[in-house]
Amino acid sequence: MSWKKTLFISxxxxxxxxxxxxxxxxxxxxxxxxxxTRATPMLVDVIDVEKGDYRPTIQAMGTVRPSQEVxxxxxxxxxxxSLSDAFTPGxxxxxxxxxxxxxSSDYRNxxxxxxxxxxxxxxxxxxxxxxQDVARQDYQLFADTLSEENKSLVLREPQLESARSIVExxxxxxxxxxxxxxxxxxxxxxxxHILTRNVNVGSQVSxxxxxGHLVGLDNYWIEATVPVSKLRWITIPEGNEQNGTEVRVRNxxxxxxxxxxxxxxFRLIGTLEDQTRMAxxxxxxxxxxAYKTDDPDxxxxxxxxxxxxxxxxxxxxxxxxxxxxxVRDDDTVWVMDDGELNIRDxxxxxxxxxxxxxxxxxxxxxxxxxxxxxxxxxxxxxxxxGAGDTASDTSSTSQ
Numbered sequence: 483m484s485w486k487k488t489l490f491i492s493x494x495x496x497x498x499x500x501x502x503x504x505x506x507x508x509x510x511x512x513x514x515x516x517x518x519t520r521a522t523p524m525l526v527d528v529i530d531v532e533k534g535d536y537r538p539t540i541q542a543m544g545t546v547r548p549s550q551e552v553x554x555x556x557x558x559x560x561x562x563x564s565l566s567d568a569f570t571p572g573x574x575x576x577x578x579x580x581x582x583x584x585x586s587s588d589y590r591n592x593x594x595x596x597x598x599x600x601x602x603x604x605x606x607x608x609x610x611x612x613x614q615d616v617a618r619q620d621y622q623l624f625a626d627t628l629s630e631e632n633k634s635l636v637l638r639e640p641q642l643e644s645a646r647s648i649v650e651x652x653x654x655x656x657x658x659x660x661x662x663x664x665x666x667x668x669x670x671x672x673x674x675h676i677l678t679r680n681v682n683v684g685s686q687v688s689x690x691x692x693x694g695h696l697v698g699l700d701n702y703w704i705e706a707t708v709p710v711s712k713l714r715w716i717t718i719p720e721g722n723e724q725n726g727t728e729v730r731v732r733n734x735x736x737x738x739x740x741x742x743x744x745x746x747x748f749r750l751i752g753t754l755e756d757q758t759r760m761a762x763x764x765x766x767x768x769x770x771x772a773y774k775t776d777d778p779d780x781x782x783x784x785x786x787x788x789x790x791x792x793x794x795x796x797x798x799x800x801x802x803x804x805x806x807x808x809v810r811d812d813d814t815v816w817v818m819d820d821g822e823l824n825i826r827d828x829x830x831x832x833x834x835x836x837x838x839x840x841x842x843x844x845x846x847x848x849x850x851x852x853x854x855x856x857x858x859x860x861x862x863x864x865x866x867x868g869a870g871d872t873a874s875d876t877s878s879t880s881q
Contacts, residue, residue, distance in 0.1 A: 522863075523821065523862075523863035523864050523865040524823075524853075524855060524857075524862065524863065524864050524865070525853075525864075525865055525866075525867065526818065526851050526852075526853040526855070526864050526865070526866065527851070527852050527853050527866075527867070528818050528849040528850060528851055528852060528866065529808075529849070529850050529852055530847060530848070530849060530850075531802050531804075531844050531845065531846060531847060531848040531849070531850060532802070532846060533800055533801065533802055533845075533846050534800075534801070534803070535797055535798065535799045535800065535801075536797070536798050536801060536803050536837075536839060537794050537795060537796070537797045537798070538715070538794075538795045538798065538832050538834040538837065538839060539792050539793065539794055539795065539834050539835070540708060540712055540715070540716065540792070540793040540794075540795050540834060541790060541791070541792055541793075541834065541835045542706040542707060542708045542763075542790070542791045542793060543706065543707060543788060543789070543790060543791070544704040544705050544706030544707065544765065544788075544789055544790075544791050545704065545705050545786065545787070545788060545789075546702055546703075546704055546770075546783050546784060546785050546786060546787050546789060547702065547703045547704070547705055547785065547786075548697035548698055548702060548703070548785060549698050549700075549701045549702060549703045549766065550672055550674075550697060550698025550700075550701075551695075551696070551697045551698070552671060552695075552696050552697075553692045553694075553695055554581070554668065554671075554692065554693045554694050554695070554696055555689065555690070555691060555692055555693060556584060556665070556668060556687050556688070556689060556691065556693060557665045557689060558584060558589065558662050558665045558666055558689065559584075559686075559687060559688040559689060560584040560585045560586075560588070560589075560666065560686070560687065561584065561585045561684065561685070561686055561687075562582055562583070562584060562585075562681050562682065562683055562684060562685045562686075562687060563582075563583045563584060563585045563586075563683070564582065564583040564683060565581070565582045565583075565681075565682070565683055566579070566580055566581050566582065568581075568676070569581045569582060569676060569679055569694065570676060570679060571676055571677060571678055571679055572675075572676065573675075573676040574673075574674070574675055574676070574699060574771070574773055575670045575673070575674050575676065575696075576670065576673050577669075577670055577671065577672050577673050577674075578669050578670060579669060579670050580667055580668070580669055581668045581669060581670055581693070581694070582668045582681070582693065583666065583667055583668070584665075584666040584667075584668070584687065585666070586663055586666040586667075589659065589662050589663040589666055590663060592659045592662070592663075593656070593659040593660055593662075593663050595659075596652065596655040596656045596658075596659040597656055597659075599652045599655065599656075600649070600652035600653055600655070600656050602652075603645070603648045603649040603651075603652040604649055604652075606645050606648065606649075607645040607646060607648070607649050611642075668693065670696070671696075672696075672698050672699075672700070673698065673699040673700050674696040674697065674698060674699055675696070675697050675698075675699050675771055675773075676694060676695075676696060677694075677695040677696065677697060677785075678694055678695040679693070679694040680692055680693060680694055681693050681694070697785065699769075699770075699771060699773055700768065700769070701766050701767065701768055701769075701770065702766075702767050702770035702783050702785070703748070703764050703765065703766060703767075704731060704745065704764070704765040704766075704767060704789060704791055705751070705762055705763075705764060706762070706763050706764075706765055706791045706793075707755050707758055707760040707761065707762055707763075708760060708761050708762075708763055708793070709760055709761070710754070710759075710760065710761050712795070713750070713761055715795035715796050715832065716747065716763070716793060716795060716796070717747070717796060718747055718749070718750045718763065719747070719748065719749070725746060726746045726747035726748055726766075727746065727747040727793060727794055728744060728745075728746055728794070729744070729745050729746065729747055729765055729791055729792060729793045729794070730742045730743070730744060730745075730791075730792045731743045731744070731745055731765070731767060731783070731789050731790070731791055731792075732789060732790040732792070733781070733783075733787060733788075733789045733790070734790065736781070736784070736787065737781045741779075741781055742792075743767055743770075743780075743781060743783065744767075745765045745766055745767035745768070745791075746765065746766055747763060747764075747765055747793060748763075748764040748765060748766040749763065749764040750762075750763050750764075751763065751764065763793075765791055765793075767783060770782065770783035771783070795832065795834075798831065798832060798839050798841075800841075801831065801839045801840060801841050802839070802840040802844045803837045803838075803839055803840075804837060804838050804839075804840055804844075804850065805836070805837060805838075805852075806833065806836065806837060806838050807852075808850055808851075808852055809828070809830065809838045809840075810825075812827075813827065813828055813829075813830050814826060814827055814828065815828050815840075815843065815844065815850060816850065816851035816855070816858070817844075817848050817849060817850060817851065818849040818850075818851055818864050818866075819848075819849075821863060821864055821865065822861050822862065822863060822864060823851065823855075823858070823859070823860060823861065823862040823863075823864055824860065824861075825858070825860045826843050826844070827843055828840045828842065828843030828844055829841045829842035829843055851864070
C-alpha cells in the first residue's frame, strides 16, 4: 500500500470521528434547575442537665494477700506423736488450739533431773546458811584484828554467794526444761487457715524444719493499684487509725453477678508499683473465708485471686454527672441551643468508670445531644423527634 493511500484513509477516519462527536454534543439535553431545596435539620436525642452533689466510685484492680502468714517450725526436736484432725490442708483452727504433739518423754526426764538439781542446790544453800552463824561467832572474836578482805573470808561471804548462784542457775535450768517440755505441744499462733502440712505421725522433726504453712483467718488484705492522680480524692486512715472508707470487692469471674464482699481502706503503701507506676493501697476484708457466718451465699476470698475494688471517692459538690460517652473529643459537649448545635468546652474534674463529673461549662436545664452525628459543625440545625421543622426553605429559579 502506498503512502498516499494510507494518508487518505487516516484523514477519512478522522473526519468521521469529528462528525460523530459533533452529533453527540448537538443532541445532548440541557440541564435545568427547577423547584426548591430544603435544608433539613438533623434528628437528635437529648437529655436535660441537672447539677447536684455526687460521690464517684474509683474502680481499682487488686490481688488478695494474707494479712498474717507463717511457716510453722518447732522449737524443739523429736518424733511427731499425734496430729490434730484440723491440721490438714484447707482446715481451720483457732488460736491456741493444738496442732500436733512431739514425743515429750525425754523432755519430762530432763525436767525431773533439773528439779532434782534445784533441790540439791537449795539444800546446799541451807547448809551454807547454817555455817554463816558459826562464821559470825568467829568474827566477833577477831573483829578488831581483821582487815576487810579477811573479814569477808571469815564470814564466808564468797561461799554464800556461790551457793546462791548455784540455786539461781538450777532454777533457770528448771525453767528452761519446763519451757522445752511445753514446746513439744505445737499450738496455732492465731486463728488460722491451713494451706499446707509437711509432717505426719512418726515424722522426725528438728528446729529448722517447716511443719506447715498457715495464714490468718480474721482478715485478708487486697493490694490494689490506684492512679496517683486520684489519691487526693480518697480518704486513707493515718497513724494507728483502723477504720477507713468502706469499699466493695467483686470477683466477676468466680462469683455470681451483683455479689460482693465489704471491706475497708486500710493503708497507703509508700512505693509505686514497679511496672504501672501506680499507687498501691491496702484494703482489709474481715472474715475472708466466711468462717464466722452461717450464710452459705457469702463468697470466699481466694488468696492470689485478682479482684475488683470499688472505692468511694470524696463527695463532689455542685457538679453535672454525665455519661462518659457524651463527653466528646478535647472535653467538649454537644448542646442543643435554640434548635442549633452548640459545641461547648467543659471542665471535667473527675472521671470514674462510667461517668464524667463536670464543674464548669454547663448549666442546669441545658440539653445534651446524645446522638452520634456524622457531620459536626457549630450552629448546625437540629430537631427532636416529633418536633416541627425549624429550617427555612430556599428556592432558585429554573434555568
